[in-house]
Amino acid sequence: MRIARFSIDGNVAFGAVEGTAPDALVLDIIKGIPFADFELSGTKVPLSKVRLLPPVLPSKVVAIGRNYAEHAAELGHSIVDDQGRPDAPVVFFKPSTSVSGPGDPIPYPSFSQEVHYEAELAVVIGRMCREVPRERVKDVILGYTCANDVTARDIQLSEKQWARAKGFDGSCPLGPWIETELDPADLAVGCTVNGEQRQLGRTSDMVRSVEELIVHVTEAMTLLPGDVILTGTPAGVGPLNVGDEVAVTIEGIGTLTNKVIKRG
Incomplete structure (x- = not known):
């Protein structure tokens, strides 16, 4: 699974990247955070419509x-x-x-x-x-x-x-x-x-x-x-x-x- 962190409409979330063609990738928004058990929400947004962020904000x-x-x-x-x-x-x-x-x-x-x-x-x-x-x-x-x-x-x-x-x-x-x-x-x-x-x-x-x-x-x-x-x-x-x-x-x-x- 490819997990991205992104912002859309002022909100920050994680999503699972789906697809293979660069211009057709979509994000299935994750419920919660990927550092514990999580589910995919089924709500999908085109990757082209979001801003990708650093995939994590590490403490170090x-x-x-x-x-x-x-x-x-x-x-x-x-x-x-x-x-x-x-x-x-x-x-x-x-x-x-x-x-x-x-x-x-x-x-x-x-x-x-x-x-x-x-x-x-x-x-x-x-x-x-x-x-x-x-x-x-x-x-x-x-x-x-x-x-x-x-x-x-x-x-x-x-x-x-x-x-x-x-x-x-x-x-x-x-x-x-x-x-x-x-x-x-x-x-x-x-x-x-x-x-x-x-x-x-x-x-x-x-x-x-x-x-x-x-x-x-x-x-x-x-x-x-x-x-x-x-x-x-x-x-x-x-x-x-x-x-x-x-x-x-x-x-x-x-x-x-x-x-x-x-x-x-």
Whole structure:
């Protein structure tokens, strides 16, 4: 099931996306919220008549760095220590205020001269969880969506920590919806800028799987329904400029498109 969050006539609701042709998709409005047992209302509205919103409003976005070896290498990093042992995952946060939805603008931050796109598979948590064993990981996942971990690369490098570089307003577009029936093991992850392919990788190239990441993160913290885990980006990251249209496409989910604007 594809679950979208949307607004219509000033009201916000969740709906199940039905159909295959882009110009014929409809939303069957959900009674309640998708983080508990719910029913479809049978009330349907054309997708073209609503505004899609971020599919969730997370209390936190937990992001993973250096989870694709080729991406780590292109930034001059290794994923193993001096003895050849895999390093622990790099974990950082993006605040809830960084989250935006499909079609929302990405404001180019005034304090940066080098902003990059990073296409990523995002995991949406469906229930409160802590210390999740690997065999129970599927029980805590609601589904998956597309993400763009927009990064002020110059600030990331100069400040030696990533809070401002990856946490500025609009730096975490999510969408267009949550796909609940998906095997994340081997999906194509791509990014285009103005229609030109910039990234194209597969989740099978991740250093650590979705299961491993959730086990690792929940050893330290409680995840709440709607929280999001970003799983890392494949190689090919690069700059964005004001006026660019950037699109993240993930096999089995869809495409998340945003335009870069000058920050007002």
